[in-house]
Amino acid sequence: MKRDSRLSSVLHALLHMAEREVPMTSGDLAKCLGTNPVVVRRTMGFLRDAGIVASDRGHAGGWRITADLNTISLRQLHDALGEPALFAVGNRNEAPECLVEQTVNAALDQSFAEAEALLLARFGEITLSDLTADFSMRYAALLKQKEP
Amino acid sequence: MKRDSRLSSVLHALLHMAEREVPMTSGDLAKCLGTNPVVVRRTMGFLRDAGIVASDRGHAGGWRITADLNTISLRQLHDALGEPALFAVGNRNEAPECLVEQTVNAALDQSFAEAEALLLARFGEITLSDLTADFSMRYAALLKQKEP
DNA sequence: GCTTCATGTAACTTCAATAGTTATGAATCG
DNA sequence: CGATTCATAACTATTGAAGTTACATGAAGC
Numbered sequence: 001m002k003r004d005s006r007l008s009s010v011l012h013a014l015l016h017m018a019e020r021e022v023p024m025t026s027g028d029l030a031k032c033l034g035t036n037p038v039v040v041r042r043t044m045g046f047l048r049d050a051g052i053v054a055s056d057r058g059h060a061g062g063w064r065i066t067a068d069l070n071t072i073s074l075r076q077l078h079d080a081l082g083e084p085a086l087f088a089v090g091n092r093n094e095a096p097e098c099l100v101e102q103t104v105n106a107a108l109d110q111s112f113a114e115a116e117a118l119l120l121a122r123f124g125e126i127t128l129s130d131l132t133a134d135f136s137m138r139y140a141a142l143l144k145q146k147e148p
Numbered sequence: 149m150k151r152d153s154r155l156s157s158v159l160h161a162l163l164h165m166a167e168r169e170v171p172m173t174s175g176d177l178a179k180c181l182g183t184n185p186v187v188v189r190r191t192m193g194f195l196r197d198a199g200i201v202a203s204d205r206g207h208a209g210g211w212r213i214t215a216d217l218n219t220i221s222l223r224q225l226h227d228a229l230g231e232p233a234l235f236a237v238g239n240r241n242e243a244p245e246c247l248v249e250q251t252v253n254a255a256l257d258q259s260f261a262e263a264e265a266l267l268l269a270r271f272g273e274i275t276l277s278d279l280t281a282d283f284s285m286r287y288a289a290l291l292k293q294k295e296p
Numbered sequence: 297g298c299t300t301c302a303t304g305t306a307a308c309t310t311c312a313a314t315a316g317t318t319a320t321g322a323a324t325c326g
Numbered sequence: 327c328g329a330t331t332c333a334t335a336a337c338t339a340t341t342g343a344a345g346t347t348a349c350a351t352g353a354a355g356c
Contacts, residue, residue: 002311002312002313002341002342002343002344003233003235003236003237003238003312003343004236004237004238004342004343004344005237005238005239005240005343005344006343006344007237007256008237008238008239008240008249008252008253008256009240011252011255011256012240012246012248012249012252015248015251015252016248019248025301025302025303026302026303027302032246032248033240034241035344035345036344036345036346037302037303038304038305038345038346038347039343039344039345039346041302041303041304041305042304042305042344043344045303045304045305055302055303055304056302056303056353057301057302057303057304057351057352057353057354058300058301058302058303058352058353058354058355059300059301059302059353059354059355060301060302060353060354061301061302061303061352061353061354062302062303063303074255074256074259084236084237084342084343085151085236085237086235086236086237087151087234087235087236088151088152088232088233088234088235088236088313089151089152089153089155089232089233089234090151090152090153090156091153091156092153092156092157092160092181093182098160098180099283099286099287099290100160100163100164100167100180100283101156101160102286103163103279103282103283103286104156104159104160104163104279105156106282107159107222107274107278107279107282108155108156108159108222110270111222111267111270111271111274112267114266114267114270115263115264115266115267115270116263118262118263118266119259119260119262119263122258122259122262122263123259126255126259130255131251131252131255134251134254134255135247135248135251138247138250138251139247142247150312150313150314150315150340150341150342151314151341152313152314153314153315154314154315173330173331173332174331174332175331183315183316184315184316184317185331185332186316186317186318186333186334187314187315187316187317189331189332189333189334190315190333190334191315193332193333193334203331203332203333204323204324204331204332205322205323205324205325205330205331205332205333206323206324206325206326206329206330206331206332207324207325207326207329207330207331208324208325208330208331209323209324209325209330209331209332210331210332211332232313232314233313236342
């Protein structure tokens with residue numbers, strides 16, 4: 001399957017939105033992301049359902065962030081997207097009768113569970129405001145580099 | 149993408165092979181795995197290229213383990229399979245010009261790198277002999293349960 | 297009210313990689 | 327020789343995100 005880049009996409013979109021005051025349309029965001037407005041609406045729709053953003057139709061409409069940047073963690077965004085599978089590798093059969101396969105599954109499941117727990121914990125620690133702060137530092141560094 | 153279950157498959161196959169003395173044919177293994185002999189050959193071929201198993205044609209041919217069960221770790225098997233991508237989630241664009249996207253990628257990359265390091269470390273700790281030992285315990289427990 | 301702008305959504309096609317299938321060739325052993 | 331078994335090519339099937347097209351809906355401005 002293609003790799004799921006929706007978490008990356010919504011982060012990219014939210015950071016652009018956070019840098020502005022006015023709502024951004026699906027078309028605006030699509031240009032930033034290099035994709036299609038429909039894809040933006042489809043993906044951002046999950047965040048709307050989770051109460052993280054709101055969308056308005058008509059003139060001056062578009063998408064705006066409704067939650068506090070300090071409280072939006074990557075974990076919340078992942079959850080809002082429906083907790084998609086994180087791993088591309090998995091068991092052949094999730095509920096096998098074969099005792100050998102049960103043994104294999106148990107070993108793999110434990111390793112994957114530990115890695116998933118770590119990943120989700122990290123996601124829980126990182127908020128949107130962390131990312132906007134990191135972006136500001138990167139931007140300042142870029143300006144300094146260009147105009148010494 | 150469909151989930152990659154090749155690591156699970158080869159573990160299942162290797163454990164069945166470890167429980168026997170004689171080689172197992174692709175057809176034998178395909179029955180154990182509930183798949184096709186060609187899929188078995190294709191997947192086991194990676195392990196043969198890595199020197200973990202050998203295959204013989206003709207009568208009494210088939211697949212046999214050539215390495216020491218104590219030395220074959222899940223990590224080695226994962227490597228033998230070509231180190232397939234472990235995560236189903238990733239960045240939208242791996243080398244973006246957009247500073248916002250670079251910020252997003254950096255955050256995600258770090259979290260994924262940590263989780264991947266943990267997963268590969270766990271894979272490195274688990275050997276085939278660990279699994280055969282676990283299987284024996286499960287088998288003994290099953291017998292005890294059935295015939296008290 | 298009409299036009300324009302914007303989202304909402306359905307209904308596709310495309311894409312990428314494993315899994316599965318069919319067919320054929322080649323080697324080994326009795 | 328002939329049965330067995332692997333080796334491999336060349337497909338199709340599967341799966342879910344991504345991308346596209348089309349049209350309906352609702353809000354703002356005139």
